[in-house]
Amino acid sequence: METILQLKNVGYRVQENQILNGISLVVNSQEYLTITGPSGSGKSTLLRIIASLLTASEGEILFQGKNIANLDPIQYRRQVSYCFQQPMLFGKTVADNLDFPFQIRQTTPDIAKQKAALKVVGLPETYLTKRITELSGGEKQRVAMIRNIMYVPDVLLLDEVTVGLDEENKRIVNELIEHFHKDHHVTILSITHDAAELNQASRLLTITKGRLEEAK
Amino acid sequence: MNLDVNNWSLTLAFLLVMIALWIGYREKLGIDREIIIGVIRAVIQLFVVGYLLKYIFRVNNVILTLTMLLIIIFNASWNAQKRSNGMSNALTISFIAILTSTGITLGVLILSGAIKLIPSQVIPISGMIASNSMVAIGLCYRSMNTQFRDQRQSVLERLALGGTIRDASIGILRESIKTGMSPTIDSAKTVGIVSLPGMMSGLIFAGVDPVHAIKYQIMVTFMLLSATSVGSVMACYLAYRSFYNERKQLKDLAGDD
Known part of the structure; x- marks a missing residue:
C-alpha cells in the first residue's frame, strides 16, 4: 500500500509554549487511523496542521510524496478535507451549504447529487430547502459531513465529529465515514474519545503532552 | 447678510465653550482638558488653513x-x-x-x-x-x-x-x-x-x-x-x-x- 501522508518530526509552538513535539507518522493510502489523547494534548492542532489550516513550526509534511509547503493550499484542502467538531453551517438553508463545494469550483450545483447525499445520511430530500436554524445538532453534523464529501477527497480529517451526538446520530455518521472509507477508498484520520469507536480502531495512536505514540 | 463675523462676536461666542466646560466640570466628566485642547487646536488649525487657502486661491x-x-x-x-x-x-x-x-x-x-x-x-x-x-x-x-x-x-x-x-x-x-x-x-x-x-x-x-x-x-x-x-x-x-x-x-x- 502506498504512503499518502508522511509527517517528519513535526513540531508546533505558540511563543514559548511547545504544543506538538517531534511528531513522525506514516499514513498509508486507504488506512483508517484513530487518534486519541487527553484534552489539551494537541490533537486538534495536529489535525489542523495536516489540513494546512496551520503551519508547523518545525518538520515537514509530505502528501503523495510532495511537501505540502510547496503545494497550493486551496487545491490541497480539497483533497485533504477537515471536518470540525461542532460545525457551523452557512447562510440560511441546507442548500446554501451543499452549494458551497460547487460554487468554489465554479460549477452549477448538482441537485441530484445533493439529494442523494442527504439520503445517505438519512435525511429527506425536502431538507434542501430547510432552514439551518430548524436542524438538530445531529442533523447539522450530518449536513456538514456531506458538505465535506460532495466532492470525494483523498483524505478525511475528522475532529471528534461524533462528540455530543446521540447514539442514533453517531451510528449514521460512523456509517457514512465507513461507506466513504470502504466504497470510495478515502483515507481516514479520526480523533475520538468514544469508547466504542476506540475499540473498533484498526490502528490507534495516542497523543500525550504533544507527543504521538502508536497504541495499537 | 453680514458674512464678516467680527472678533468681538467671536469672543462672545466663546461663551458657548464655557457652557461645555461648565457641564464637564459640574458632571465630573473629566474632559475639561480635552475640551480646552480641542478648542485651541481648532482655532489654530482653522487660522492656519484660512491664511493658507487665501494664499493658494490667490496664486492659483x-x-x-x-x-x-x-x-x-x-x-x-x-x-x-x-x-x-x-x-x-x-x-x-x-x-x-x-x-x-x-x-x-x-x-x-x-x-x-x-x-x-x-x-x-x-x-x-x-x-x-x-x-x-x-x-x-x-x-x-x-x-x-x-x-x-x-x-x-x-x-x-x-x-x-x-x-x-x-x-x-x-x-x-x-x-x-x-x-x-x-x-x-x-x-x-x-x-x-x-x-x-x-x-x-x-x-x-x-x-x-x-x-x-x-x-x-x-x-x-x-x-x-x-x-x-x-x-x-x-x-x-x-x-x-x-x-x-x-x-x-x-x-x-x-x-x-
Missing part, C-alpha cells in the same frame, strides 16, 4: 493645488488607518482607496461641469470627499476586525472545504462595505428633513437662493455616495488579504483541543 497654481490635495488625502489616510487595529499596510491601502475615490468623484464633477478646476472649488470639495471616505474606510476596518474575530470558525470552515480566501471572506467583505456606506446612505435619506448640511447652509448664508443651494447639495449627496462606495470597496478588497498569511491561513490561529 496647479502644483500648489495638487500638493494641498495630496496633504488632505494623506491626512485622511493617516486617520483612517488608526482604526485598522494594526492591520498590515493599512496606511498604503487607505491612501490608495482615498486617492481613487477622490480622483474618480472629483473627475466626474469636473468633467460634468458641476465644479470648475479652480482651487477655491477643487480644494473644499476634495476635503469633503476625502473626509467622508476616511470615515467610511475607518468603519470598514472596524467591521472587518470584529467580523474576522467573531466569525473565525465560519471562515475556517470555508477554507477547510477548499474555498479561496475570497470565498472565505466574501460575507465579511459585503457586510463591511455596507457598514462603511451606511452613514452616507442614512444621511442621504434624511438630508433636508433632519439636517441642512454644510454646503447648502453655507450657500444660503452667502445669500444664494435656496433653490440653487439645494442643487449643490444634491451634487454633494451624489458625490458622497460615490466616494464612500469606491473608498469602502477598495479598502475592503485590499485589506482582507492581510487577515491571511502566505499559506492562505487565517492569522493568529492557535489550535484548541
